[in-house]
Amino acid sequence: MKRHRNAGGDLSGSLDEQDAIRIMSGLASAFYVLDKQSDFIYINEKASRLLGREGEQLVGKNAWAEFPYAVNAGLKEMYDRIRKTGIAETEEIYYRPAGLWLQVDAQEIGDGRIAVLFHDISRYKEAEARLEMLAFKDDLTGLPNRRSAIEKMEEYIKEANPFSVVLFDIDSFRQLNDLHGHESGDHYIRQIAKRLKSLLQVGDVVTRIGGDEFIFLTHRTDPHDLNQWIKEMFKQTAISVRLSDNVSFSASASVGVSRYPEDGKTTAELLSMADTAMHESKKKRGSCFLLFHDEMKTRLDRKRVIEDELFSGEFKNKGFSCVVQPQLDGKSGRLIGIETLSRWNHPELGILSPYEFIPIAEESGKIRELTIHLLNLVLAEGKRWAEKYGSLPRIAVNVTSHLLDDKRFYGTVMRMLRKWNIPPERFEIEITEWKEILSSDLVLSNLRKCRSQGITVAIDDFGTGFSGLSYLTNFPVDKIKIDQFFVSGIGMIGKSEAILKSIVSLAKGLDCSLIAEGVETEEQLRFLMEIGCRGVQGYYFDAPLAPAEFEKKYMPASLSC
Template sequence: MSLALTIPIPEPFTDASLGELPAVPVRRTIEQIISPRIFSCQPETSVVEAARLMREAACGSLLVIEDTRAVGIWTETDALRLNFADPATFELSVRDVMSWPVKTIPVDTTFNDAAVLFKRHGVRHYLVVDDQGGYRGILSQSDIVLNQGAEFFLKLKHLDTILDPERRPLMTSADTPLHEAISLMREQHVEALLVCYPDSDYGILTQRDVVRLLAEKTSHLPVGAVASHPIISVPKQTSLYYARKLLAEKHIRHLGVLDRGELAGVISFSDILTSIEHEYVNELQYALKERDEALQISRQNLRMADKVFESTLEGIMITDANGVIETVNPAFSRITGYRKSEVVGRNARILSSGKQPPEFYRHLWISLRENGFWQGELWNRCKNGTLFHEYLTITGIKDETGHYSHFAGIFTDITQRKIAEERLHFLANHDPLTGLPNRTLFMERLLLATQRAQREGSKIGLMFIDLDRFKYINDTMGHAAGDKLLTEIAERLKSTLRECDTVARLGGDEFTVILENISDVQHVAKIAKKLVSKLNGIVKIEQQEVFVTASIGIAIFPEDGEAPETLLMNADTAMYRAKERGKNNFQFFTSDMNTSTMERMRLENSLHAALSRSELLLHYQPKLKLDTGELFGYEALIRWNHPQMGMVSPAQFIPIAEDSSLIVPIGDWVLHTACAQARRWLDRGDLLGRMAVNISHRQLKLANLVDSVHSALQHSGLPAECLELEITESMAMDTTQETLDTLVRLREMGVHLTIDDFGTGYSSLSYLRKLPIDGLKIDRSFVAGVVQEPGDAAITRAIISLAASLGLAVTAEGIEEASQLAFLREQGCPFGQGYFYCRPMDVARLDDWLAARRRELAAH
């Protein structure tokens, strides 16, 4: 059989498309396909850890190394030898179950000989060694099947020609225990086991599945729960070529074979390897490389070659030594649009796209003259002018004088594959929401930018941008609204910066900007000020207006770090400083920032363990009736007694708890502890009003607050009317139905609801009137100025009047002076709390205060 029409070297070949011939050199050895990387383990490695290593490496075997010497090999087949019903199995070491001695194969073994050895010895892995006994790699049956140059033969042969109808696949039911199924595979010496499900469908359990289950220490499940289901199947008329391709693409080793829609059997890589006959491989090699012997091939083989030439999916073009086309196959016409009659006798440059430079063809012809072979990718042009990407193999064929007389080109249209690859590359390096570079691409560009700046002695400005209150917007309006906001922010950033600047999204609401070739720091400050202004404002999302601001941290290369990771960390630190200074601003990195950042990190790490170590405690501040001075409840205030740092201010750790979501379990603990203490005071007669507990925004939005409150009341036995929950003004103004439903359910339970720090937010009075609330608390900042500041006095009077008109109880917090108390009494404020009466105290000190108060009242 011959496809080779021999061709004298013409002027440089154009990018005439010639597709991929089966790459079958005269003597192709296994050295060309083995990977030098050997995955190994020590004999003492546990079988579970070995299975994890094999799974992570996506390999079928581990070489067992002891003192640099291979003492065995542990394969997927060896995993079948384990008794999954015995828990002690998972404690075995590889030494107990490995195969030994290790079978080796020389590195210069040909493909054909390797295929024969695999078949003769019945193994799936060889250790490849060189002349000095050095280890060169592992060769598997899969390597031979995936790299065997027998495409033409494989396309002509169908699955039913290698499927033995007498050899039925081993099968079991889906409810069979896993350990029994594995035992059955071991006893029957099979690579795979069919699993029959009640719906008459089939799955498959393979040796690779067993390794995965071993890595996960899975043993007490029915086989149907862990088998691959359903089994990937193809009709029995499918060619071996397509079957091999499908096995490779799906990363599997077995395919079901269907006969009239019914499962007739299973074929594997081993079956395909067996089917590649040694003489056909040699015949194709001989046909492509030896013109003289090819002319003497029998008429039968010539007919086979003609059939392959006509039916192959790859385009084939044969030219003479001057590049004049002598013949093409139907696939050539299908791909290029040219009929055979339109191209025979014309030069191959008819397909030239003009996209390859002259240097491209010079290198191509150097390879052809020296090696008689060239392989690679290029662009060509169809008859209708459309460009297509192709993978091309050109083989030079010599005449009896030893000169190249013809060239055979085989090509495959890979345009769609390249488009898919480019799309995958884009998705791997870009944020799918905004289209901006993601963290991976950003770090690559930052590394290149620092390298350029180092060479040129220039500076780089790195900005770390974080949106203020984004979590609140995302939680209240939903993730879809959050995504739209992020998209808008990305567009504002791109429109504000230069094309040469890199804008990236690292994740969430974190963006970064790389400014290259900056003249001085003032230039960076100018850009940062411009960005703060651009990002500050109203964004309309789903018919609602959202006010957005951003905080920006800036690090300068090389002053603030030469490594990209250091530069990014310092910009992030500067951003947090911008947030600490009121947000909606930018800050340059300074060395002292790392100290505060590390302190915050240590505090957060300690806070994670504070609950379990009983370091948190509650202090209570009494609330009194201002007109009579009678006790009317308490407010529970959390404190943290750190074993090394002592009492940590809530202003330090509450924001950390909010950011890390620790506020939910901490808030739940506060609720249960405060209710239990309130019940004790109620039983003693020291609770005449209510116990007030502050509720965070995250508790209201992310936790099941109603259930938590119900649980605290039930466990403590505290009546619901004795509990008061304080929420911030911004939480109360959250207009989502979910928030309103939660407040209504709490109110229906009998719990009192109060808006804390009233007057500091942006309340809608019409919405306030509809809220299921019982009271307002005047923020301490207004109370502090009622005597000296007319504005604070006016606001305080307005809040008291508003509460009275709406039928709400009003409490003034932060009363510290007698003049403040006199003002509040004069305005009719019913309740108050503050240092004027007493500071927040722990239970023991507060009990003493209550006892002293009772003695004082008794004395009068």
């Protein structure tokens, strides 16, 4: 349509009402017009189809009399408001008679008349509902998920309604996945979820928050009531789940409980405390549950202090150091190497054991930074010794499974050795018998690359972990470190002596060198020499020493290690 401007800039030949109606009739969206009494003036074909009525039959009739549900849906109130304010509005309504979600756009067009444009948005609302369900539901089990649990906890807290958080963790689930595959693991979790759901009573909620973890929310807070209820949970996991015609699986579980309001006032506190109690119960092995208590809170506060220091990264200024323990040829007394051990004299907590802060460093993801700091300390000493004395002992450093299973591991080690000018053949990696690394291709690749550069690979604490023989079969190993448990049995436990003889024989057959840890007596040393284990380490010779003390005592001697 051609339009012209007049001298004042106004449009001439503007559309009249009949033109507008003809245009609206052809719209893809539904459209109708009501007069000031809400009688239909006009309705297009699309609107007729959606409302299920012929447009010609509706003209002149009252909208609220013909469609009373639209009043309940809020349209009458909306149109009356628009007539009063003159402001256009948009609403989403569910029109139950047609089973449709509609988006309604309405505006006043003069004399109390309302023009309404609406279209079907049911498909979008269904997708929105689906996304909402996924946000709060666990796909595998159909149970509510972690987000749902947190919202429910926040609701209880807002109402000041006492409740308990029961964190339920299935033991050995990873082993099930490793042995039988994730499909079997998924089947097992679905079956267990059904069993756990069957234990719910009015007011109880169960949610799945991870691979093998569930959270129960219950208004039970009495320890006796909780004990009886949780015992029923243990019974459900103790009953085998059939995975295939020939395979069934059953498991124990570990449970931690925190209670509102006595243990915490926020969801974060309650979840953290339940998690702490659960991990304490896991140490006891077998189906066990623990209520969070003040002693755990003390340990949790202590752990948080350590985590804060780890995240600060200021290891040098926070009392972190290293010591070294000499490894000797028991027959000649010659120094053959040193084991590097981390120490932490915390400015607030005092002396911290590596058995305490190393696991926390692993959990927090700070073990890499901590290990790099340790390497910087000992390798710097090694460089100085080499320059001062012309040689240096082989430096052994214990490496955790988290580090070995990191694609950056090999590159980091080689970069550190180059930085301090330490020959790779003077460096040794000690790996503890962690069952998790047995199936890791990345661990195997890292060890092979290190060994190809001349780095020695040793198994620490041999014989007491998951499966020492599995390591010897799967990994490139140069040295076996016999756990002090067997050494301590010399002269007292015949079986320990028999095992020691077997380990020596095995090492010879595999062409692996040996170090016996924890040698403390003349009798132990003599027995080890007799069976052919000459590499020794322990308090009989020396405790772990500060690097300066070690240097003074051992480095001036001629080294041939």
